[in-house]
Amino acid sequence: MARSKVSIIGGGPAGSVAALTLNKLGHEVTIYERSRFPRYRIGESLLPGTMSILSRLGLQEKIEAQNYIKKPSATFLWGQGQAPWTFSFAAPKVTPWVYGHAIQVKREEFDKLLLDEVKSRGITVIEQANVTEVDVSRTDGVSLTALRNGETLHHESDFVIDAGGAGGPLARQLGVRRYDEFYKNFAIWSYFNLSDPFSGDLKGTTYSITFEDGWVWMIPIKDDLYSVGIVVDRDKAAEVRKLGAEEFYRTTLAKCAGATKLLAGTEMVDEVRIVQDWSYEAERFSAERYFLCGDAACFTDPLFSQGVHLASQSAVCAAAAIDRITQAEDEQEEVHAWYNRTYRAAYEEYHEFLASFYTYASFTEPNSEFWRKRRITESDDERLSRRKWFEKLVDNGQEGTGSTVPNFRDRAATMISIGRHQRATLSDEFSEAELNAARVRWISDLTNRLNSITRLRWTGTKALLKPHYRVAPQTFRLEQREILSNQDGLDMAQYPMDEQTLQVFQELVEEEFGYRALIKRLRSAGRHEISSQLVLRLMEAGLLTGYDKNGDQVVVESRLHFGGVGVEYEV
Amino acid sequence: MTDRILQLIVATIEGINEMREENIPTDNIFDLCLYGDNGVFESMYLVAFLSQLEEGLEDEFGVEVSLVSEKAVSLRVSPFSSVRRLIGFIEGELHLAGATA
Numbered sequence: 079m080a081r082s083k084v085s086i087i088g089g090g091p092a093g094s095v096a097a098l099t100l101n102k103l104g105h106e107v108t109i110y111e112r113s114r115f116p117r118y119r120i121g122e123s124l125l126p127g128t129m130s131i132l133s134r135l136g137l138q139e140k141i142e143a144q145n146y147i148k149k150p151s152a153t154f155l156w157g158q159g160q161a162p163w164t165f166s167f168a169a170p171k172v173t174p175w176v177y178g179h180a181i182q183v184k185r186e187e188f189d190k191l192l193l194d195e196v197k198s199r200g201i202t203v204i205e206q207a208n209v210t211e212v213d214v215s216r217t218d219g220v221s222l223t224a225l226r227n228g229e230t231l232h233h234e235s236d237f238v239i240d241a242g243g244a245g246g247p248l249a250r251q252l253g254v255r256r257y258d259e260f261y262k263n264f265a266i267w268s269y270f271n272l273s274d275p276f277s278g279d280l281k282g283t284t285y286s287i288t289f290e291d292g293w294v295w296m297i298p299i300k301d302d303l304y305s306v307g308i309v310v311d312r313d314k315a316a317e318v319r320k321l322g323a324e325e326f327y328r329t330t331l332a333k334c335a336g337a338t339k340l341l342a343g344t345e346m347v348d349e350v351r352i353v354q355d356w357s358y359e360a361e362r363f364s365a366e367r368y369f370l371c372g373d374a375a376c377f378t379d380p381l382f383s384q385g386v387h388l389a390s391q392s393a394v395c396a397a398a399a400i401d402r403i404t405q406a407e408d409e410q411e412e413v414h415a416w417y418n419r420t421y422r423a424a425y426e427e428y429h430e431f432l433a434s435f436y437t438y439a440s441f442t443e444p445n446s447e448f449w450r451k452r453r454i455t456e457s458d459d460e461r462l463s464r465r466k467w468f469e470k471l472v473d474n475g476q477e478g479t480g481s482t483v484p485n486f487r488d489r490a491a492t493m494i495s496i497g498r499h500q501r502a503t504l505s506d507e508f509s510e511a512e513l514n515a516a517r518v519r520w521i522s523d524l525t526n527r528l529n530s531i532t533r534l535r536w537t538g539t540k541a542l543l544k545p546h547y548r549v550a551p552q553t554f555r556l557e558q559r560e561i562l563s564n565q566d567g568l569d570m571a572q573y574p575m576d577e578q579t580l581q582v583f584q585e586l587v588e589e590e591f592g593y594r595a596l597i598k599r600l601r602s603a604g605r606h607e608i609s610s611q612l613v614l615r616l617m618e619a620g621l622l623t624g625y626d627k628n629g630d631q632v633v634v635e636s637r638l639h640f641g642g643v644g645v646e647y648e649v
Numbered sequence: 650m651t652d653r654i655l656q657l658i659v660a661t662i663e664g665i666n667e668m669r670e671e672n673i674p675t676d677n678i679f680d681l682c683l684y685g686d687n688g689v690f691e692s693m694y695l696v697a698f699l700s701q702l703e704e705g706l707e708d709e710f711g712v713e714v715s716l717v718s719e720k721a722v723s724l725r726v727s728p729f730s731s732v733r734r735l736i737g738f739i740e741g742e743l744h745l746a747g748a749t750a
Contacts (some may be wrong), residue, residue, distance in 0.1 A: 172694070174670060174671060290678065369677065427722075520692070521695055529703075568653075597697070604667070606697070609695050609701075610694075611694070611696075
């Protein structure tokens with residue numbers, strides 16, 4: 079019987095990144111992969127955060143040698159009569175591992191590159207091995223059974239990571255998967271021989287284009303090859319059965335004027351593929367001896383290209399968690415709580431942003447049934463009943479503070495207004511520099527709002543430090559850190575804290591003061607660059623509330639980024 | 650006046666550099682782009698930088714200067730496109746406020 083410290087199911091990005099991280103941390107790993115690589119996969123557009131992780135795992139040179147298409151941004155044609163807008167990934171390099179771009183890849187090539195790297199580092203990879211059973215009932219280890227060429231393989235390990243994608247055997251076996259009631263969509267896609275239609279700052283971008291039946295992605299993945307996919311309502315499945323996949327794809331795509339304009343004169347060069355079960359998540363992502371990573375744990379609408387990023391982020395976190403539990407077994411419960419919280423927060427952040435963009439499009443595609451069904455207007459929307467972010471939104475409405483259900487679309491509207499092009503259609507004339515004026519105006523508005531806060535109120539009676547974990551960006555060790563909290567456990571986990579910073583907030587509890595005074599004290603505590611960010615994150619977490627000189631609450635919309643882009647990476 | 654403003658900007662940047670993995674270069678300070686293409690600050694970090702600088706200016710010159718006024722954001726070339734332009738903008742505002750060199 080084979081044995082290793084950790085067995086990993088699946089050799090895609092989640093499995094490979096978990097294996098590379100565990101290997102870096104000094105643990106023996108075996109990967110069981112159902113297919114033989116290269117094998118086809120959808121999900122071709124990456125985020126800068128993934129580049130960062132892979133770079134820190136030592137793959138930068140190999141990735142650069144592939145000459146993948148550089149993705150500087152994502153561009154949206156988000157509604158009828160709306161000017162295009164671009165979400166740029168450009169970011170200052172505040173740390174060596176911050177990336178200002180991502181890449182577009184053929185997944186069969188990219189995934190093989192990762193798995194080849196795994197093999198080259200001496201990690202055992204057993205391909206064409208279909209895992210049929212995973213026994214996680216024991217407290218001292220895990221047993222795994224796989225079938226390979228008619229032979230039954232048994233494997234013993236201390237831990238198992240299910241990185242087996244949507245078909246992850248452990249995730250299914252545990253029965254913890256819950257399907258999403260809000261994003262009841264499916265995707266259908268193919269490939270076109272299209273050279274990048276634009277040069278300049280649009281070159282390499284991903285296009286997302288709304289139309290009456292849903293939205294279309296257009297991703298330049300290699301040379302003159304574009305991935306073109308349609309996300310539509312699950313109700314359309316009957317039409318697919320009636321027309322056949324290809325006819326449905328062609329007729330539906332023809333309805334999207336923005337896409338057909340870009341595709342004029344091109345040919346479809348591959349088969350049409352479909353994926354169902356479009357959005358789901360596991361009730362828990364880890365416990366005792368197992369971890370679910372990537373699509374085995376959760377998946378949601380791909381509008382923000384977050385799939386591979388969530389896979390690689392969760393893989394790093396799972397590997398760091400296993401390493402930590404190995405060093406300190408008595409921390410097992412706390413480490414699992416951290417993994418579940420961190421991963422769910424990352425997933426929920428995308429879920430919330432997506433819902434905001436869907437709600438926004440329901441106003442800019444007013445005659446569309448698809449978009450109308452995806453508008454969030456009611457605080458008792460049962461489709462979102464399990465969502466923490468929605469509970470918070472509803473609570474805010476009741477308290478009359480901050481973001482509320484009726485103005486939920488404003489979150490997307492802010493981001494869209496900052497990225498809006500200066501001309502009505504896509505054009506080579508577009509330059510990222512033209513977005514700067516709107517960004518500076520937004521920064522100005524935010525700074526003025528913050529400056530108007532003459533009184534900051536701490537929620538609760540005490541400011542405390544409480545233990546938390548954080549993955550060290552270069553070693554990938556899970557390190558104990560302290561975060562700021564109140565006496566009821568309400569906390570802000572994004573930034574580790576120290577006694578000096580705690581002192582500042584203890585002073586705030588004792589004697590309320592304004593934003594400028596807080597910034598000054600945070601600077602004295604050595605929090606120069608992130609002082610404003612700290613205040614905003616604490617407001618977002620509900621630990622701080624700001625009031626102006628008239629006693630009115632100052633509400634700030636402070637989020638221009640979501641996970642995997644910008645300068646703050648979770649791992 | 651220019652030197653005093655420059656010193657304030659450099660001191661603010663050096664304070665930030667103490668906490669940064671990748672230091673903001675100060676050797677060619679006048680041409681340093683603060684925000685935009687090749688800018689050294691991400692949007693939220695610029696907010697913190699401006700708050701600190703406004704406070705420093707008030708301490709140094711005894712007058713309130715807004716670096717995020719409508720005038721600042723309406724300029725054809727942003728005052729944050731280089732330290733030189735930021736100094737020029739601040740000097741103009743200080744003159745209007747009656748600050749002495």
